[in-house]
Amino acid sequence: MSSLSKSWILLVGLILFYVTYLMLGALVFSSIERPVEEQLKLDIETLRQEFLNQSCINDTSLDTFLVKVLEANKYGVSILRNSSLDSNWDLASSLFFANTLVTTVGYGHTTPLSDAGKAFSIFYALLGVPFTMLVLTACVQRLMYPLVYAPVGLVQRAGLTQRSATEVHFLVLTVVVVLSFFMVPAAVFNTLEDNWSFLDAVYFCFISLCTIGLGDYVPGEQAGQRLRPLYKISVMVYLFLGLLMMYLVLRAFHKLADLHGLTAMLQLPHCEEDEDEDKTPIVEAGPEDQQQADKAASKPLDPGSQLSYNSINR
Amino acid sequence: MAAPDLLDPKSAAHFSKPRLSFSTKPVGLNFQEDEYDTRTTVMRWKTVSAIFFMVVLYLIIGALVFRALEQPHESSQKLAILAEKLDFLSVHVCVNSSELEDLVKQVVSAIRAGVNPSGNYSNQTSLWDLSSSFFFAGTVITTIGFGNISPHTEGGRIFCIIYALLGIPLFGFLLAGVGDQLGTIFGKGIAKVEKMIVKWKVSQTKIRVISTVIFILFGCLLFVTLPAVIFKHIEGWSTLESIYFVVITLTTIGFGDFVAGEKGGSEIEYLDYYKPVVWFYILVGLAYFAAVLSMIGDWFRVISKKTKEEVGEFRAHAAEWTANVSAEFKETRRRLSVDVYDKFQRAASIKRKLSSELGLNVTPRQDPMGRRTLSVNLGDEREAYPNLTLCLTPVPGTLARNGSIYLNGLSPDYADRREIEIAIEETPN
Numbered sequence: 001m002s003s004l005s006k007s008w009i010l011l012v013g014l015i016l017f018y019v020t021y022l023m024l025g026a027l028v029f030s031s032i033e034r035p036v037e038e039q040l041k042l043d044i045e046t047l048r049q050e051f052l053n054q055s056c057i058n059d060t061s062l063d064t065f066l067v068k069v070l071e072a073n074k075y076g077v078s079i080l081r082n083s084s085l086d087s088n089w090d091l092a093s094s095l096f097f098a099n100t101l102v103t104t105v106g107y108g109h110t111t112p113l114s115d116a117g118k119a120f121s122i123f124y125a126l127l128g129v130p131f132t133m134l135v136l137t138a139c140v141q142r143l144m145y146p147l148v149y150a151p152v153g154l155v156q157r158a159g160l161t162q163r164s165a166t167e168v169h170f171l172v173l174t175v176v177v178v179l180s181f182f183m184v185p186a187a188v189f190n191t192l193e194d195n196w197s198f199l200d201a202v203y204f205c206f207i208s209l210c211t212i213g214l215g216d217y218v219p220g221e222q223a224g225q226r227l228r229p230l231y232k233i234s235v236m237v238y239l240f241l242g243l244l245m246m247y248l249v250l251r252a253f254h255k256l257a258d259l260h261g262l263t264a265m266l267q268l269p270h271c272e273e274d275e276d277e278d279k280t281p282i283v284e285a286g287p288e289d290q291q292q293a294d295k296a297a298s299k300p301l302d303p304g305s306q307l308s309y310n311s312i313n314r
Numbered sequence: 315m316a317a318p319d320l321l322d323p324k325s326a327a328h329f330s331k332p333r334l335s336f337s338t339k340p341v342g343l344n345f346q347e348d349e350y351d352t353r354t355t356v357m358r359w360k361t362v363s364a365i366f367f368m369v370v371l372y373l374i375i376g377a378l379v380f381r382a383l384e385q386p387h388e389s390s391q392k393l394a395i396l397a398e399k400l401d402f403l404s405v406h407v408c409v410n411s412s413e414l415e416d417l418v419k420q421v422v423s424a425i426r427a428g429v430n431p432s433g434n435y436s437n438q439t440s441l442w443d444l445s446s447s448f449f450f451a452g453t454v455i456t457t458i459g460f461g462n463i464s465p466h467t468e469g470g471r472i473f474c475i476i477y478a479l480l481g482i483p484l485f486g487f488l489l490a491g492v493g494d495q496l497g498t499i500f501g502k503g504i505a506k507v508e509k510m511i512v513k514w515k516v517s518q519t520k521i522r523v524i525s526t527v528i529f530i531l532f533g534c535l536l537f538v539t540l541p542a543v544i545f546k547h548i549e550g551w552s553t554l555e556s557i558y559f560v561v562i563t564l565t566t567i568g569f570g571d572f573v574a575g576e577k578g579g580s581e582i583e584y585l586d587y588y589k590p591v592v593w594f595y596i597l598v599g600l601a602y603f604a605a606v607l608s609m610i611g612d613w614f615r616v617i618s619k620k621t622k623e624e625v626g627e628f629r630a631h632a633a634e635w636t637a638n639v640s641a642e643f644k645e646t647r648r649r650l651s652v653d654v655y656d657k658f659q660r661a662a663s664i665k666r667k668l669s670s671e672l673g674l675n676v677t678p679r680q681d682p683m684g685r686r687t688l689s690v691n692l693g694d695e696r697e698a699y700p701n702l703t704l705c706l707t708p709v710p711g712t713l714a715r716n717g718s719i720y721l722n723g724l725s726p727d728y729a730d731r732r733e734i735e736i737a738i739e740e741t742p743n
Contacts, residue, residue: 008495010491017484027444027447036466036467036470043424044420044421044424047417047420048417051413051417054408056406056407056408056409057406057408057409061402061405061406065398065402066418066421068395068398069395069398069399069418069421069422070421070422073422089380089381089385089388090381090385091377091378091381094376094377094378094380094381095373095374095376095377097377097380098373098376098377098380099373100567101376101567102369102372102373102376104457104565104566104567104568105459105567106458106459106562106566106567106568106569106570107461107569108460108461108568108569108570108571111569111570111571112380113387113388113391114387115552115554117380117387118554118555118558119554119558120379120380121558121561121562122557122558122561122562124376124379125561125562125565125567126561126565126607127372128372128376129565129567129607130607131368131369131372132369133607135369199468199471199472200471202475203471203472203474203475206475206478207459207474207475207478210457210478210482211457211459211566212453212454212457212458212459212478212568213457213459213461213567213568214459214460214461214464214570215459215461215464215569215570216461216464216466
């Protein structure tokens with residue numbers, strides 16, 4: 001079987017598996033969430049009826065009013081009394097917004113209202129996203145040495161083979177990252193935010209650090225938040241560091257998969273970090289280093305995609 | 315005169331060849347291997363922190379621009395909605411403010427949960443029917459995360475976490491595969507185009523630039539413009555909003571203020587296959603955007619690489635040149651010293667002859683320290699060489715270490731010359 005047809009078969013198989021995975025997810029989400037939604041619908045309907053009954057408003061005027069309120073709320077403008085003081089676009093919040101744009105998290109709790117804002121977001125994102133990826137990759141490549149190679153070397157010297165050393169190290173790394181970037185911040189958010197349970201906070205941390213960013217939970221958005229700018233900026237720093245660690249874990253996993261032959265089996269490119277590659281990813285000395293550095297600079301969340309986009313560029 | 319800073323990359327552009335420093339104090343150009351390496355390591359940290367500061371700067375600039383653009387708009391929205399509220403309250407006097415606020419709070423949280431309280435209850439489609447859940451699962455795995463639908467039950471959230479943990483790498487592999495195939499298809503097309511262009515005898519870089527431009531334009535047409543037009547037509551958005559949606563979705567930012575196929579309230583009749591087609595388009599579009607973004611990243615790196623290359627090249631040049639010059643000067647010194655020795659011998663013999671013939675006493679001026687010092691004065695020819703005073707002083711110890719030679723006052727015009735004519739005159743006094 002030629003390698004070309006093999007890669008096509010692999011791809012088709014992957015797509016089918018992916019579609020199945022999505023269907024499964026859809027079924028589970030549907031079965032979990034739908035009854036709750038029905039209940040909420042009933043509740044809100046009763047509320048509405050009660051409101052209408054006890055007052056002189058008719059249906060249509062309430063509807064128009066609500067539509068307007070919700071339109072404003074979609075953009076983060078609230079009608080409620082005590083939230084009128086905080087702006088969504090003061091400097092710290094704008095910085096936070098720019099950060100969510102550039103890290104592709106994209107909560108959506110505030111979105112640009114004006115046309116100019118939307119147009120600017122487009123260009124800002126097109127430049128900022130690769131820029132951020134570049135920074136993150138550069139930082140992660142630097143961090144690989146003290147956080148991955150050195151400990152693995154230490155463990156190896158303690159007597160384990162390279163395979164088991166990387167396994168042990170990866171396990172320890174994952175545990176440390178989960179503890180310090182999920183559990184601890186979740187506890188902090190749990191205390192700082194009024195109606196976030198611990199699970200909600202963990203959910204928030206996870207959704208943010210995977211850059212999914214659904215936006216149903218955003219820290220610092222409650223009314224009357226003390227030290228709001230400082231809070232938002234520290235959340236930004238936390239997001240950046242968390243992303244860094246996620247990429248690091250991903251890269252360590254890639255190396256682990258390399259060692260166990262998984263990447264070769266799935267015909268994916270190897271993790272291109274070498275023990276003696278002591279060069280900065282930005283300075284290349286020759287064409288093969290150029291290739292490696294090209295791979296390094298593409299989206300780190302798709303470790304397998306690093307080879308392919310060079311073929312597009314060439 | 316100030317020395318041109320040899321480590322300044324700007325001067326690398328001005329001078330084709332590195333010049334000797336012609337400062338008044340002697341400059342030693344020694345290149346040691348380990349020094350070069352440490353300098354590279356220092357550069358790397360500097361590079362990373364420089365880039366980091368640039369990102370922070372970029373963020374701050376973005377924040378300022380966003381604030382300037384959006385805050386006035388937001389204020390006007392606030393005023394408008396407040397006016398609405400007051401209007402409503404004044405028209406319907408039986409409602410008091412707190413009741414209204416309660417209602418609004420409830421309505422808002424209901425909207426967050428995806429339930430729209432306005433309009434008729436019966437003909438609303440669920441947000442969690444199969445196709446919408448499928449779409450939601452897709453937004454989670456691709457990390458777009460619109461957020462117009464999100465799980466509200468604890469079970470839903472826990473499942474979401476586990477689902478994403480497994481699904482995101484899976485999608486990563488898929489994206490890699492799709493991107494690969496896309497690249498192959500496109501690469502073949504580009505190869506054909508390049509073959510045509512090569513016939514016109516265009517340089518390699520130009521070909522590459524042209525192919526990149528074609529890639530961007532064609533991809534933009536296929537993945538941005540065409541879908542934007544379709545969305546505009548079907549969803550009723552403006553052109554800007556459609557393009558905004560496409561970019562925000564395909565970079566996986568995914569705000570969720572505009573979502574294709576999720577208009578709440580059945581104002582728009584969507585065809586059955588609309589959502590799956592949108593999902594498929596997002597998949598392929600993501601591959602394209604990943605390619606474009608990595609290309610932009612490459613450009614950033616090329617720009618910084620070029621600067622570094624120039625500096626690196628320059629340093630390499632300087633090292634090579636210094637090595638050459640040192641070798642030359644060593645050679646010249648050796649020849650000179652042999653020459654000088656010969657001349658001294660001859661002078662001494664002449665002197666002896668003279669003294670023996672004339673009975674004169676000529677003492678050759680000897681350097682009291684006993685070193686071999688060669689001092690060259692060009693005398694009459696001085697006008698031709700305005701500042702040429704060459705003094706070669708072998709300082710004990712320096713030469714042995716690294717072969718560098720201290721030079722004083724060599725005119726830059728003669729830096730290129732490998733052979734320096736030295737006329738030696740002995741001034742009798």
